[in-house]
Amino acid sequence: MGKRAQQSPQNDDVVSLLPSQRKKAKHSRVNPVACFVGKPIPNAEAQSKWPRRYSKKGEKGSSNDGSNESDCLQAKCHYREANVDGVIYKLNDNAYVKAEDGKPDYIARIVEMFETPDKEHYFTAQWFYRAEDTVIKDHGNLVDKKRVFISDVKDENPLDCIVSKVKIVQIAPNVGTKKKIPSCDLYYDMKYTVPYLTFSNIVNEPARIESDSTSTISSESGSNGCVADSNVANGGKCQHNSSDKSEWTLLDLYSGCGAMSTGLCFGASISGMKLVTRWAVDINSHACESLKLNHPETQVRNEPAEDFLSLLKAWVKLCEEFSLIGSERSDSDLDVDEEADDEASDVKNEATDNPSDSEEFEVEKLLSVCYGDPNGVKKSGLHFKVRWRGYDSSEDTWEPIDGLSDCKEALKDFVTRGYKKKLLPLPGDADFICGGPPCQGVSGFNRFRNKNAPLEDVKNKQLIVYMDIIDFLKPKYVLMENVVDILKFAGGFLGRYAIGRLVAMNYQARMGMMAAGSYGLPQFRMRVFLWGALPTQKLPAYPLPTHEVVSRGVIPTEFEEITVAYATNEKCQLADAIFLKDAIADLPSIANDESQDEMSYGTTPRTDFQKYIRLKRSEMVNYMATSKSAPRRVLYDHRPLQLNKDDYERVCQIPKKKGANFRDLPGVLVKDNKVEWDPSVERLLLQSGKPLVPDYAMSFVRGTSSKPFGRLWWDEIVSTVVTRAEPHNQALLHPAQDRVLSIRENARLQGFPDCYKLCGPIKERYMQVGNAVAVPVALALGYTFGLACQGLSDDKPLTTVPFKYPKCLASSSSVDTVKDEKDDSS
Numbered sequence: 001m002g003k004r005a006q007q008s009p010q011n012d013d014v015v016s017l018l019p020s021q022r023k024k025a026k027h028s029r030v031n032p033v034a035c036f037v038g039k040p041i042p043n044a045e046a047q048s049k050w051p052r053r054y055s056k057k058g059e060k061g062s063s064n065d066g067s068n069e070s071d072c073l074q075a076k077c078h079y080r081e082a083n084v085d086g087v088i089y090k091l092n093d094n095a096y097v098k099a100e101d102g103k104p105d106y107i108a109r110i111v112e113m114f115e116t117p118d119k120e121h122y123f124t125a126q127w128f129y130r131a132e133d134t135v136i137k138d139h140g141n142l143v144d145k146k147r148v149f150i151s152d153v154k155d156e157n158p159l160d161c162i163v164s165k166v167k168i169v170q171i172a173p174n175v176g177t178k179k180k181i182p183s184c185d186l187y188y189d190m191k192y193t194v195p196y197l198t199f200s201n202i203v204n205e206p207a208r209i210e211s212d213s214t215s216t217i218s219s220e221s222g223s224n225g226c227v228a229d230s231n232v233a234n235g236g237k238c239q240h241n242s243s244d245k246s247e248w249t250l251l252d253l254y255s256g257c258g259a260m261s262t263g264l265c266f267g268a269s270i271s272g273m274k275l276v277t278r279w280a281v282d283i284n285s286h287a288c289e290s291l292k293l294n295h296p297e298t299q300v301r302n303e304p305a306e307d308f309l310s311l312l313k314a315w316v317k318l319c320e321e322f323s324l325i326g327s328e329r330s331d332s333d334l335d336v337d338e339e340a341d342d343e344a345s346d347v348k349n350e351a352t353d354n355p356s357d358s359e360e361f362e363v364e365k366l367l368s369v370c371y372g373d374p375n376g377v378k379k380s381g382l383h384f385k386v387r388w389r390g391y392d393s394s395e396d397t398w399e400p401i402d403g404l405s406d407c408k409e410a411l412k413d414f415v416t417r418g419y420k421k422k423l424l425p426l427p428g429d430a431d432f433i434c435g436g437p438p439c440q441g442v443s444g445f446n447r448f449r450n451k452n453a454p455l456e457d458v459k460n461k462q463l464i465v466y467m468d469i470i471d472f473l474k475p476k477y478v479l480m481e482n483v484v485d486i487l488k489f490a491g492g493f494l495g496r497y498a499i500g501r502l503v504a505m506n507y508q509a510r511m512g513m514m515a516a517g518s519y520g521l522p523q524f525r526m527r528v529f530l531w532g533a534l535p536t537q538k539l540p541a542y543p544l545p546t547h548e549v550v551s552r553g554v555i556p557t558e559f560e561e562i563t564v565a566y567a568t569n570e571k572c573q574l575a576d577a578i579f580l581k582d583a584i585a586d587l588p589s590i591a592n593d594e595s596q597d598e599m600s601y602g603t604t605p606r607t608d609f610q611k612y613i614r615l616k617r618s619e620m621v622n623y624m625a626t627s628k629s630a631p632r633r634v635l636y637d638h639r640p641l642q643l644n645k646d647d648y649e650r651v652c653q654i655p656k657k658k659g660a661n662f663r664d665l666p667g668v669l670v671k672d673n674k675v676e677w678d679p680s681v682e683r684l685l686l687q688s689g690k691p692l693v694p695d696y697a698m699s700f701v702r703g704t705s706s707k708p709f710g711r712l713w714w715d716e717i718v719s720t721v722v723t724r725a726e727p728h729n730q731a732l733l734h735p736a737q738d739r740v741l742s743i744r745e746n747a748r749l750q751g752f753p754d755c756y757k758l759c760g761p762i763k764e765r766y767m768q769v770g771n772a773v774a775v776p777v778a779l780a781l782g783y784t785f786g787l788a789c790q791g792l793s794d795d796k797p798l799t800t801v802p803f804k805y806p807k808c809l810a811s812s813s814s815v816d817t818v819k820d821e822k823d824d825s826s
């Protein structure tokens, strides 16, 4: 999987996007007048400009202009002008070009005009794409009708295919401001390239040396591909080198326990920049607790993302009301809530000493803010948590803003402090937003999927909310993660929508699929990632694999080209794949009923993976003084979901060998990979009287699955760490112990460093781990993000990373000191 097959169109949806498959323009109307005008371009000039047109007859020309043609039409001579139906066309003019009947005309720039030795008249078209011609497809309506995208795709077409002139202007992509578009038929501000479905700034467009009567360049792009916010006609400069900022801020939406942002911050740190997760939002309180525990620097909000968006909007209004916008602020400690609580509790002591006799309640202080229905009265709105004078925290209540009209001072004080400390991000405050909006409406397990209108399914609504938050906050960078199903379900409807929204918001965008196993984990786990970057920034690349991994064949044929991997003919040095044994064999034996959340290792690491995954926080690259680091190595969360007595009895009978599962139990026969009862064996019962081999195992996937009670083996790579730990329909038994993999073992398969402790009931912790973005994948993406921010990357969609996981977690001072230590935890 470190390598990918050469691109091969296999499917209609993909075909229409591939340059090589772009349909050639159709010969035009009946008897059009189409001929060249004026003298041919002098031979020497033409031959130096278009040498492949003048190679020896019969010789195959090689194309370096973006066309995939291996046969190159030969030219007798080239021209600068042509007359089609009485209209003069010059080189670099833009024109509509006849498409197949019933289809809208194509749009092209005429970049070459030539006559063949057989006296045929041709022009070379450099194609523009309408939004609906790109991956955005059915969501073309999201994008301004007059906006097109230039491409590198060029091919030859008969001169008489030209239909009419079209005035296309190039403009600077202005973010957040209404585009000022000069009078034109169409305009473009970005390039569309098929590899990794990339929309990006226009870099190094060759200067138009020929006359150009229908194109107006109303802007120019910087040599590094960044375009300034302002109209670049007046000499815009790239602003991306904001990397001298001391700290970049990250908002993690749908954060779960924070794996994605943790990895991104690690990777950015390795690239030499400081990225800090300032805000995180998740609806699950246990996940929020885990994130807070591991990231004390983060303002963690336990609320639905849709309420968070309403809150952000209300917060801006409050800041405006108190004339705060534009006044000075600090990036320092954001723990406003905690501070408020502490201060309030100090006051409380005084207040308790002097209890008020009055019946009237008086607001002492506002402690926090939320949007929603915290009192469960079926009325959503802006609420503040109130500390009442003379009462302690147990009497705090959530009050709607309407009820606080006579506490303007308390409100002003709270909003002012919140504003100063960036309690909530205002538009422009979050440099980077990451997150994986859940799209449960696409899951293959969900029988009630709405194929016709996936965005109307409430289970997919978060994709809209996510994009709306981006639209409101306008971060410089965006990274969305999701399951591959968003590209498979309903023709990739949701994936196309996501890109369409970003492009419509004037973000550069590119999409890639990454397999966690390619980055040093014994887990395949393919996920989709979508980068977005403002035109003022450099669009990050996707990090190429660092490890070999065995393909699981789950790549959908559609969008196959966006798998992040080396091409088969490319040289690369991939490390050997990591197997289960490499990742977890050092962990101490535990029983099915293990109940300790913390223990000492009592063992020595045997592989690099085991050695570096055990690093203490203080030994890591981006250790922050505010983080707590345990003085000694402690093993957290190494306990399994306790199986009930029946399942435990079953598991004890599954042999400890590769590939073992319920099929190895007495009484089960397998014929043509299908199970059936062995009539010669009496059905065995457990002590409880229930059958040893349960019916659901026999009937799972009509008897063809070997997953129920499956035992993993040491030399295996698991398919995907899931959120549940029941062994009834998945293989997750430990190779050598009679239990399911522990939370920590799953966490290791996801690349969590051992010091990342999780909170909540056992099942919730499994869920947090199973939901996570694999840490090394996020880390590698954080690294390429860091390179882009610092202007250290080129414009290619893929790049190599100079490290391996998890060794890259070690700070330079600890990398040599983390020796093959004996257990130091005792």
Ligand SMILES: C[S@@+](CC[C@H](N)C(=O)[O-])C[C@H]1O[C@@H](n2cnc3c(N)ncnc32)[C@H](O)[C@@H]1O
Pocket: 254, 255, 256, 257, 258, 259, 260, 261, 281, 282, 283, 284, 287, 303, 304, 305, 306, 435, 436, 437, 438, 462, 768, 771, 772, 773, 774
């Ligand atoms: C796939 S997980 C995210 C994992 C996370 N990115 C990580 O790397 O650890 C999706 C998360 O979305 C949260 N979620 C679901 N609906 C939500 C909503 N409406 N608002 C906020 N969070 C939500 C879930 O609680 C879950 O933690």
